[in-house]
Amino acid sequence: MRDSRLLEFARRSRREMTEPETRMWLELRAKRFHGIKFRKQKVIGKYIADFSARDPMLVIEIDGDSHGVQREYEERRTRYLEGQGYRVVRFTNEEVMTNLDGVLQRLGEIVCDMNPPLPTLSPEGERAL
Template identity: 40%
Template sequence: MTTEQRRFARRLRAQATEPEDIVWGLLRNRRLDGLKFRRQVPLLGYTVDFLCVERRLIVEIDGRQHNWERDYDTTRTQEIERHGCTLLRFSNAQVRDDRDAVVAAIRQAVG
């Protein structure tokens, strides 16, 4: 991991969106079934929103810009999954409107 990747991840943590803050509130301090999640983690040249190393699970929160970046997101997801990780994506609206469904989907992925 380069110094620039660390700086970028740090900047993302400081400028978190409301949906990212909501999810972080659900995952931080082992609040979800005792699982340790980290946020804005450099991984394979990308920065992922939330990572549980123990379960090789990545949780991504997608804002509007992801509608225009579908090809990039697809390539990124495929590369991450080739390395044995599971990647879940939730839209900002899903996080705001149905937190219980987000938590249920994460639990199912680690179950």
């Protein structure tokens, strides 16, 4: 059973996103990015992912300054999410604020790597079907 405090914190975080999270969400929401349905501040196990998708299994984290204990927590969270089958991609607040186009381009490359295009059949292959 999920911790009700964690769910409440996720709800509050959805309403009170940071500026970098808001900028990223405007690009991801409503299947705007490669037709992928992203959720914001999604509870996954005992952690909250900034943005997550189920198809492909992708988590996007927007990181502020990390020091000591926070970095260790993020590493544990990443290991957990990867153990659940997610690919975890991290960008910094600064990257999102100063180079959003570059962030989206890199994210697009990652998505394409996760979902390679289906091979096209040769004319001979089509006749064989």
